[in-house]
Amino acid sequence: MVLSDQWIYIKDLKDHIGEHVEIKGWLFNKRSSGKIHFLQIRDGTGFVQGIVEKSVSNETFELADELRIESSLSVKGKVRKDERSPYGYEIDVDGIEIYQIPLEDYPISKKEHGIDFLMNNRHLWLRSQRQFHILHVRNEVIWAVREFYRNNGFILIDTPILTGAIGESAGELFNIEYFDLGKAYLTQTGQLYLEAAAMAFGKVYNLGPTFRAEKSKTRRHLTEFWMNEAEVAYYTSNDNMHLQEELVSYVVGRVLERAGDHLKALERDTKPLEKVQTPFPRISYDEGVRLLQKKGFDIKWGDDIGGDEETAISEEFDRPVMVYNYPRNIKAFYMQPDPQRPEVVLCDDMLAPEGYGEIIGASERINDPDLLIERIKEFNLPAESYDWYIDLRKYGSVPHSGFGMGIERLVAWICKLEHIREAIPFARTIYRIHP
RNA sequence: UCCACCAUAGCUCAACCGGUAGAGCAUCCGGCUGUUAACCGGAGGGUUGUAGGUUCGAGUCCUACUGGUGGAGCCA
Numbered sequence: 001m002v003l004s005d006q007w008i009y010i011k012d013l014k015d016h017i018g019e020h021v022e023i024k025g026w027l028f029n030k031r032s033s034g035k036i037h038f039l040q041i042r043d044g045t046g047f048v049q050g051i052v053e054k055s056v057s058n059e060t061f062e063l064a065d066e067l068r069i070e071s072s073l074s075v076k077g078k079v080r081k082d083e084r085s086p087y088g089y090e091i092d093v094d095g096i097e098i099y100q101i102p103l104e105d106y107p108i109s110k111k112e113h114g115i116d117f118l119m120n121n122r123h124l125w126l127r128s129q130r131q132f133h134i135l136h137v138r139n140e141v142i143w144a145v146r147e148f149y150r151n152n153g154f155i156l157i158d159t160p161i162l163t164g165a166i167g168e169s170a171g172e173l174f175n176i177e178y179f180d181l182g183k184a185y186l187t188q189t190g191q192l193y194l195e196a197a198a199m200a201f202g203k204v205y206n207l208g209p210t211f212r213a214e215k216s217k218t219r220r221h222l223t224e225f226w227m228n229e230a231e232v233a234y235y236t237s238n239d240n241m242h243l244q245e246e247l248v249s250y251v252v253g254r255v256l257e258r259a260g261d262h263l264k265a266l267e268r269d270t271k272p273l274e275k276v277q278t279p280f281p282r283i284s285y286d287e288g289v290r291l292l293q294k295k296g297f298d299i300k301w302g303d304d305i306g307g308d309e310e311t312a313i314s315e316e317f318d319r320p321v322m323v324y325n326y327p328r329n330i331k332a333f334y335m336q337p338d339p340q341r342p343e344v345v346l347c348d349d350m351l352a353p354e355g356y357g358e359i360i361g362a363s364e365r366i367n368d369p370d371l372l373i374e375r376i377k378e379f380n381l382p383a384e385s386y387d388w389y390i391d392l393r394k395y396g397s398v399p400h401s402g403f404g405m406g407i408e409r410l411v412a413w414i415c416k417l418e419h420i421r422e423a424i425p426f427a428r429t430i431y432r433i434h435p
Numbered sequence: 436u437c438c439a440c441c442a443u444a445g446c447u448c449a450a451c452c453g454g455u456a457g458a459g460c461a462u463c464c465g466g467c468u469g470u471u472a473a474c475c476g477g478a479g480g481g482u483u484g485u486a487g488g489u490u491c492g493a494g495u496c497c498u499a500c501u502g503g504u505g506g507a508g509c510c511a
Contacts, residue, residue: 051469109447109460111472112446115503116504212509215509307507349511406511410511
């Protein structure tokens with residue numbers, strides 16, 4: 001038999017039942033007895049088991065015997081549907097070509113590993129099935145985000161990664177030498193640039209890496225993470241909240257539709273995700289504080305809402321909840337005060353269910369130039385760095401609102417991960433930059 | 436920056452009141468014709484993170500350091 005027939009991907013096996021095909025991939029596990037080898041093969045699109053029985057040529061049977069974990073190989077054989085396989089299909093192998101037998105033992109075993117070891121071996125850990133499913137969900141999340149904006153008339157505006165001294169506060173910025181211009185910083189937010197773009201394009205968004213030099217060590221923090229921000233001219237805080245719930249419900253819906261098998265493989269109970277339909281509940285900061293006091297938290301008006309408090313609030317609801325209008329003193333300088341109550345600002349945080357906390361931070365922005373200048377001074381920020389930002393308020397200033405959504409937090413919640421570091425291919429945390 | 440915890444074989448972990456290091460997996464050898472983290476038999480594998488200290492004796496107790504983990508603050 002001619003064995004040079006077509007190479008296909010594992011995900012397409014279902015369309016080739018009974019045919020003789022070739023799979024190119026890696027051996028992720030092997031079980032053998034004297035007369036039969038079970039080859040567990042991964043090709044990046046899925047997983048399948050190849051069967052090598054003694055009845056094949058001696059040469060092929062010997063090759064199967066030599067294979068070690070993570071050997072790269074091509075197998076040829078006939079596709080068969082089989083209930084005994086966890087993947088539904090099997091290949092009766094009659095030809096094996098080895099690309100490489102690993103030079104050393106593969107470090108990641110079939111048993112458990114500690115997180116330090118796994119993160120040190122992240123370049124190999126990516127090959128594991130769990131990571132395969134998580135990163136497929138991430139892929140669908142990002143596609144869905146982009147799709148949402150495209151469907152809703154937004155323009156993609158890529159905001160700069162290198163910036164001058166501008167953002168919400170200094171001290172949490174990574175800095176580098178920038179030729180003769182002194183220090184440049186890695187972006188902490190593209191918001192200010194999106195505000196400029198909103199005055200040019202109306203509805204804009206970005207999606208890219210963001211950097212925070214905070215020494216945070218928790219399951220919710222990375223020093224480098226991907227953020228989606230949106231900014232819309234003429235949107236009030238209420239319009240903004242509506243946009244956020246439309247976005248999040250859309251993304252969750254698309255992920256359920258397109259990555260349902262991945263969620264199932266991760267043993268993620270999808271029932272809570274199916275409830276993520278608009279409208280989302282909204283409670284004011286005032287109501288939030290009263291609710292927390294009733295639940296026994298030691299919190300008074302004016303205090304920020306911490307992680308445990310966020311969880312306690314989100315427990316009251318079966319879908320993401322938006323907590324709006326926080327005290328002005330605990331929020332950023334650019335947020336628009338409530339004209340009825342100047343001690344609070346028009347803003348909201350969206351808290352994910354199941355204890356995942358804040359996934360979106362949002363606000364209406366100050367549009368009055370004098371008030372903005374006053375706030376910049378009040379926060380002791382260098383006014384000269386904000387010259388162009390203030391400029392935006394001089395030429396047809398309008399009410400406008402926007403938000404930032406953490407992609408990894410969203411992925412961690414949708415996959416129900418213990419830690420955000422599995423939601424990004426190569427996590428950057430305070431003590432980890434390698435690999 | 437602060438608080439807590441952890442560090443023993445390649446990996447995951449044991450080792451009682453301080454008494455001289457043990458298992459599973461991985462590796463190698465042998466067996467097994469449907470395995471599902473396959474299984475069965477055998478073998479090799481250790482300066483117990485580093486440096487001091489207490490003690491007749493330290494993996495175990497004390498101090499410092501290094502590396503890591505979780506959390507607080509802060510945020511997405």
